[in-house]
Amino acid sequence: MNLKKHIASTWLFLLPIFIILFFGACSTRKNTFPNRAYHTVTSKFNVTFNGKEALKSGEEELAKKSKENYTSLIPVYNYPAKPELGPIYPYMDKAIEKASKCIYKHSMFIRGKEYVKTIDDAYLIMGKAYFYKQDYVQANRIFNYIANTYKGWNCVEEAMILNARAAIQQKYYSRAQTLLDEVQYKIQEKKSKKLNVLFNAAMAEYQLNAPNGDYQLAIDYIQDAIKNKPKKEFTTRLYFILGQIHETMGQLPEAQNNFLKVIKRTPPYEMEFSAHMHLATNYDGTSSSRNTIMKELNKMLEEKKNENYKDQIYYAISEIERIDENKEEQIDHLKLSVSSYTDNDFQRTFSSIKLADIYFENEKYMDAQAYYDTAIISLPKNYPNHDEIVKKSKILKDLVVNLQEVMLQDSLQRIAKMSEGERRSWVNQRIEEFTAEERRLAKEEADRMTALQSSMSMGNVNINTSQSGKWYFYNPGLITSGQTEFYRKWGNRKLEDNWRISNKQQISFEDIATINDPSAATDKTEYDEEGNPIKQRETDRKKAEFYTQDLPLTKGAIDTSNQKIANALYHAGLIYMDQLQDTKRANESFENLYRRFPKHELSLPTLYLLYLNYLKLNDSKYERPKNIILNDYPETDYAKLILDPTYYQKLAEKAKEVEKAYEITYMAYSQKQWKETVKLVDQSLPKCTDVNLKSKFTYLRAVATGQIYGEDSLKKGLTDIIIQYSKTPVEDLARTYLSLFANSDKELAQAGDTISIKKTEATAEKEENPFIIAPDETHYIILIVNASTLPILDVKNNISAFNREFFSLQKYNINSFYINTNEQMVTIAKFKNKISAMDYYQIMTANDFFKNNVSNKNITIFAISSTNYTTYYNKSEKRYLYPDFFNVNYLNKK
Numbered sequence: 001m002n003l004k005k006h007i008a009s010t011w012l013f014l015l016p017i018f019i020i021l022f023f024g025a026c027s028t029r030k031n032t033f034p035n036r037a038y039h040t041v042t043s044k045f046n047v048t049f050n051g052k053e054a055l056k057s058g059e060e061e062l063a064k065k066s067k068e069n070y071t072s073l074i075p076v077y078n079y080p081a082k083p084e085l086g087p088i089y090p091y092m093d094k095a096i097e098k099a100s101k102c103i104y105k106h107s108m109f110i111r112g113k114e115y116v117k118t119i120d121d122a123y124l125i126m127g128k129a130y131f132y133k134q135d136y137v138q139a140n141r142i143f144n145y146i147a148n149t150y151k152g153w154n155c156v157e158e159a160m161i162l163n164a165r166a167a168i169q170q171k172y173y174s175r176a177q178t179l180l181d182e183v184q185y186k187i188q189e190k191k192s193k194k195l196n197v198l199f200n201a202a203m204a205e206y207q208l209n210a211p212n213g214d215y216q217l218a219i220d221y222i223q224d225a226i227k228n229k230p231k232k233e234f235t236t237r238l239y240f241i242l243g244q245i246h247e248t249m250g251q252l253p254e255a256q257n258n259f260l261k262v263i264k265r266t267p268p269y270e271m272e273f274s275a276h277m278h279l280a281t282n283y284d285g286t287s288s289s290r291n292t293i294m295k296e297l298n299k300m301l302e303e304k305k306n307e308n309y310k311d312q313i314y315y316a317i318s319e320i321e322r323i324d325e326n327k328e329e330q331i332d333h334l335k336l337s338v339s340s341y342t343d344n345d346f347q348r349t350f351s352s353i354k355l356a357d358i359y360f361e362n363e364k365y366m367d368a369q370a371y372y373d374t375a376i377i378s379l380p381k382n383y384p385n386h387d388e389i390v391k392k393s394k395i396l397k398d399l400v401v402n403l404q405e406v407m408l409q410d411s412l413q414r415i416a417k418m419s420e421g422e423r424r425s426w427v428n429q430r431i432e433e434f435t436a437e438e439r440r441l442a443k444e445e446a447d448r449m450t451a452l453q454s455s456m457s458m459g460n461v462n463i464n465t466s467q468s469g470k471w472y473f474y475n476p477g478l479i480t481s482g483q484t485e486f487y488r489k490w491g492n493r494k495l496e497d498n499w500r501i502s503n504k505q506q507i508s509f510e511d512i513a514t515i516n517d518p519s520a521a522t523d524k525t526e527y528d529e530e531g532n533p534i535k536q537r538e539t540d541r542k543k544a545e546f547y548t549q550d551l552p553l554t555k556g557a558i559d560t561s562n563q564k565i566a567n568a569l570y571h572a573g574l575i576y577m578d579q580l581q582d583t584k585r586a587n588e589s590f591e592n593l594y595r596r597f598p599k600h601e602l603s604l605p606t607l608y609l610l611y612l613n614y615l616k617l618n619d620s621k622y623e624r625p626k627n628i629i630l631n632d633y634p635e636t637d638y639a640k641l642i643l644d645p646t647y648y649q650k651l652a653e654k655a656k657e658v659e660k661a662y663e664i665t666y667m668a669y670s671q672k673q674w675k676e677t678v679k680l681v682d683q684s685l686p687k688c689t690d691v692n693l694k695s696k697f698t699y700l701r702a703v704a705t706g707q708i709y710g711e712d713s714l715k716k717g718l719t720d721i722i723i724q725y726s727k728t729p730v731e732d733l734a735r736t737y738l739s740l741f742a743n744s745d746k747e748l749a750q751a752g753d754t755i756s757i758k759k760t761e762a763t764a765e766k767e768e769n770p771f772i773i774a775p776d777e778t779h780y781i782i783l784i785v786n787a788s789t790l791p792i793l794d795v796k797n798n799i800s801a802f803n804r805e806f807f808s809l810q811k812y813n814i815n816s817f818y819i820n821t822n823e824q825m826v827t828i829a830k831f832k833n834k835i836s837a838m839d840y841y842q843i844m845t846a847n848d849f850f851k852n853n854v855s856n857k858n859i860t861i862f863a864i865s866s867t868n869y870t871t872y873y874n875k876s877e878k879r880y881l882y883p884d885f886f887n888v889n890y891l892n893k894k
Contacts, residue, residue: 051098058091070274083842200225345378369396695725779837
């Protein structure tokens with residue numbers, strides 16, 4: 001009993017001491033062993049651990065988003081496009097939150113020194129999270145802080161390597177080189193395999209990206225990284241990159257050796273398949289090698305597991321045909337590669353561009369345009385020569401539009417010239433061809449149904465009710481029953497848009513609108529300005545009117561058709577000449593225009609262009625257009641230019657003389673020398689050809705004569721200016737001056753309009769775009785919500801949920817108000833600049849709720865600067881201009 005009392009009294013004595021020690025250890029301001037031990041252990045096994053787990057989950061999600069482009073050299077590390085990073089944001093934000101909490105609660109930074117050994121880990125977690133979010137500015141700040149504050153600690157070298165990788169992604173190559181050179185010596189001292197892998201991989205990344213990069217050095221660094229035994233997946237990736245680099249350098253045996261190593265390491269099938277493709281394309285040109293490779297590739301084509309890889313196989317075959325200089329076979333297999341597309345955007349883009357380039361080099365511009373157009377559908381912004389490809393596609397598209405216009409009008413005129421009987425026969429033949437195709441498709445559908453019915457029982461299906469407790473897709477009986485019912489009702493339909501419609505050739509936009517909304521099937525008759533009904537275009541291909549409605553059967557229609565042909569030939573010639581530098585085809589187009597329409601208004605400039613082109617080619621053909629111009633158009637500028645190539649230079653010199661004369665005249669006007677002003681104007685006006693300058697001279701004369709002869713003379717002079725020089729800057733000045741006089745309405749009416757209307761016309765161009773480009777201003781995200789179809793509370797709740805999931809570290813304000821009777825504007829504030837606002841915009845528009853409502857036109861989303869926000873709010877009549885401004889300046893849609 002005495003012992004128990006002793007123990008109890010001892011505990012009562014020790015308990016306050018334990019309590020004091022425990023709570024004293026919570027302090028971060030006292031450098032004691034209990035404090036250090038408590039904060040080190042708690043931060044390591046609680047907050048930092050959770051942060052690392054969140055970072056790990058984010059890295060796994062990032063790996064899922066990293067789609068490889070095996071058609072070109074894959075990067076050492078894959079960086080998905082920023083709009084695709086939305087799913088990793090919650091994980092990275094959680095990692096940042098945990099790291100921040102660790103630093104805030106457990107850091108013992110006393111007199112410039114940190115005493116908790118896990119704090120550098122917390123900073124590294126935070127820096128990595130920002131790095132993975134591709135917020136390289138924030139990542140740089142944290143990595144720099146680690147390097148400067150925690151010298152000699154465990155995380156410094158990794159932070160410096162990551163800092164260098166961030167600099168590479170920002171294209172700050174000299175900074176990346178400095179960081180890597182500096183960290184190299186630190187790593188050599190530690191002899192850490194992990195750090196050596198990270199360093200050598202980063203150096204390889206630098207050599208493969210920097211303008212002064214060296215492929216041989218990249219090979220050396222990758223081999224050094226492999227020697228340090230990184231993880232299996234990363235080692236396999238490095239072998240694949242080695243194979244690609246050797247292949248690029250023409251070192252085929254080394255390339256094949258590395259691709260074989262990739263295959264032996266059982267990588268993901270897509271990488272294994274690509275390695276096989278590279279082995280196939282490393283063809284040495286011998287017949288035995290060709291036979292072996294072709295046998296393997298044809299075998300791969302037949303294997304069902306390669307159904308989604310046929311585009312790559314056909315491309316590999318096209319490369320073999322290229323090496324063997326079988327141009328036609330190469331083109332055929334590139335076509336097959338493009339047409340076999342399933343989901344590999346990279347391969348479709350690559351094959352399309354390759355094929356388009358071949359057609360372009362062979363001057364088959366219409367074929368080239370078609371494949372450039374296909375490539376642009378999925379052309380990544382970081383694709384080599386991206387801007388050049390887009391520009392070339394646009395040029396060719398303009399050319400093809402003009403060439404197709406010529407072909408169309410020629411065909412229409414040819415059919416129009418047929419006799420009634422011939423034309424009727426031609427139309428009947430077209431109808432019969434369409435009907436035959438319709439029957440063929442119907443038979444194909446019936447054959448599919450017959451085959452389906454013979455392979456599946458169409459009777460009652462016995463469903464195994466013993467499995468009824470399973471989820472539907474785990475119950476084979478229910479699945480079979482559902483398939484049978486679907487095929488009984490719909491047949492074997494392809495997986496495509498509008499799959500319910502078996503014959504899509506006859507479905508128009510109006511038909512689809514009617515299917516979706518039967519009330520839309522109302523009278524669609526349109527009327528002209530006089531109220532007469534406009535004849536609707538025939539859309540039924542079984543009716544003769546479908547084929548004859550555009551035929552030029554009258555003289556006026558033929559003249560219009562000829563005008564279209566002439567314009568198209570002229571513009572096609574200009575595109576050949578100026579944008580494609582194809583002088584030969586330009587001359588063919590111009591010659592065709594002049595031969596067909598010698599008296600057309602474009603004939604004279606066409607002849608002059610022919611003269612210049614033939615002269616440039618030292619072709620004696622230039623004499624013909626030259627003589628025609630000199631004989632038939634002797635007084636034109638073109639004739640004067642032929643006779644005197646310095647003609648325009650002389651005109652420019654004369655213009656400068658007139659401008660000098662205007663300065664002298666204006667000086668006399670400023671000094672109120674009215675008679676001298678009138679005299680100088682009368683001397684200069686006959687020599688002046690520039691309309692704006694003439695209007696200025698005339699204005700000075702009107703004011704001067706008004707001062708000499710009185711008010712009536714001034715009013716008449718100002719009125720003449722308004723009539724003669726409408727839509728010039730001087731017109732507004734004249735109107736303003738004239739409006740100062742009493743009873744000026746008569747003169748203004750005589751000028752043909754009122755001041756308010758004319759001022760609107762004159763200043764429309766200036767006022768048309770009130771929005772300014774201000775990327776560094778504070779920005780907002782605004783949502784224009786159709787409040788009649790979408791409850792505003794649902795929108796705001798979804799924004800809040802979206803912010804919690806993807807931007808939990810930021811605190812954004814959400815406000816809404818009506819901007820008209822049907823629409824509310826929801827504002828999300830604030831963002832530092834355009835870049836941060838557009839990061840938010842990209843993630844938001846990829847979110848299902850917002851993406852669906854944008855698609856349904858319930859919501860429109862913009863990023864907007866603070867100045868433009870004020871303009872948008874205050875100038876409701878100008879709001880319609882902002883979508884175009886946003887598309888051009890924020891989404892780069894020209």
